[in-house]
Amino acid sequence: MKKFLAIIMSIATTIIAQSAIPTGTELVEKMSEIMTQENSTAIMTQTITTSSGKQRTFEFEMFTSGEGEKTLMRYLKPSAARGQAFLMLNNADDIWTYFPRTKRVRKLSSSSKNQKVQGSDFSFEDMGSGDSWKTEYNSTNLGSEKYDGTDCWKLESIGIPEENPSYSKMGVYMRKADFYPIKINYFDENDFIEKTLLMSDIKEIEGVPTAMKMTMKNHLEGTETTMQTLFTTYSWQPPENFFTERELKK
């Protein structure tokens, strides 16, 4: 009888554990595991659409390492931006930019990390912030909610002022099935939704769910930027001293 009770207790404990609601911190950990792979490289297009409907399209290659702590971006198209490159280290706290026309490397101050990259709705921090989510925000799981027909966890991340976060708050819908975020709202200090990031066309690349299309909508300016992944791999290994000025100038 004691043995039977022990089995029942064990099963009950397992069921309770499995159905336990993950905390905000756990959700951020799970999300970071998927979103920030150790290394990656990709070729992407970036289409900026203004409020009047005019479009500009860019193509760039991007290399990341250290779970997004280091990022190197180099524009391939159009001709006006060709060769322009950005090196972001320490989760985009340190940014260097290279101008091929003048062969000059310039260090940008951290006040520019919230600024638009090539006029897009993505900021330097959006592109190269790595796992700053874990260190610059306190996160809370607000429970279950359906988004676009998908069962999601709703996560709220409040910026820690001392860490100087880019956004005062972020609201995330992440798929319960694999903890992959499909919608992120970025709030300003007045609790107004400044930007919304939508992740779609999610495919398994080398076993990692990957959004092949990301659209950032800027609600303040009425613009949007769509990034389409043309190619990506997580098996890329950066050569030694890759994330340096030498590579930036190539």
Next chain:
Amino acid sequence: MSKKISLFLLPILIFGQSNFFGYYEGEFDQLKFANQTYNYGYNKLRLDFEAHPDDMVTIGANINIQKYNDNISWNLLDFLPSDIWQPIFQPEGYHEEMWITEFPIALLDTMYLDNIYLKAGFEHFDLTVGKQQISLGTGYAWNPIDIFNSKQLLDPTYEQTGVNAVRAEFPIKGRTSLDVILSPGKDWTESAKMLQLKTGLGRFDMHGTIGQYTWNRMVFDPHQFLLITQKDERTLFGGAIVGEIVGAGIWLEGAWNQMENQDDFAEVVIGTDYTFENGLYIIMEYLRNENGISSKENLDINHYLQYFMGETHSLMQDYLFGFLSYPINDFIQFGLLGFGNLNDNSAALNPQISWNMFQDVDLTMMYSHFIGDDNTEFGVQDWGWRIRLRGYF
């Protein structure tokens, strides 16, 4: 037959791995000075070529073709305060018929190979050989350590002309690297030699530079009415530090120049920049150049000539530069650029609009207003405006 086919195929195979790109630039300017208004303009084609015969090898070149229009003949004396040139060209005691009223400069249509180089990447260093653009220093408007170039005041980010050089860049570890540049002259003494050690510490980048070369400076010989070249050995000990404090970028770049024949001098730039949440960007720099002249009363025609020829970074000693830009929308940028000569109290103010009209097509419009007495660096001109259209391909 097959040999002929191979010969025909060879350039196709080479160019098959090559890229051609560049831009068309058309500019129209109107300037008012010396009580006259002048129109001036040009059409420029820059054609770049880049090939990668190997993953680690780049061959790059560009040809610039520039055709001037409207006013192509200028009088240099119009750009100089009258008290600088009148004692030489219209000396007292000479009859008016003997006076010289013009020193003509013609803008000739040009076609030249601006850069042509080969860059090879080895395991422990990169080697670039040939005519190449060399941009040194961290300053925006001025670079005291840059012995190869002098920036345009109203357009400090315009590309620089290529320099014949051999350059080896050795990455040492992380952000530390060694840069060795040799620009050959007619002998070892006249060749420019430069060593630069770069490193990073926390949020700061820094470098130490040592250079040595023969400085050629233009001097006007008033007896023969000829321009002659004076040579002087220059040894430069320089350095720079760039980083940030509470989100604002700060930098300091300086050089101590040891001269063989003239007085040694120091040149220092200190600058800061900041980007506000709304996209407003502000940058300011102060230049102290002891090679410049401290008082306008001590200026002579040679100081102006050397400055116009790009042989010195500034005419006088103390300058303030400021630039702000603000994105009106995703494609239109407003800018306001200003220069102040703190020694003769003259200034240039330059509001400008940049419009990305189409993908790869930019239009820039700027107005220049010059402030100061007629015998000052900027006050000698009245106003000007410029339209520049650039289309990349």
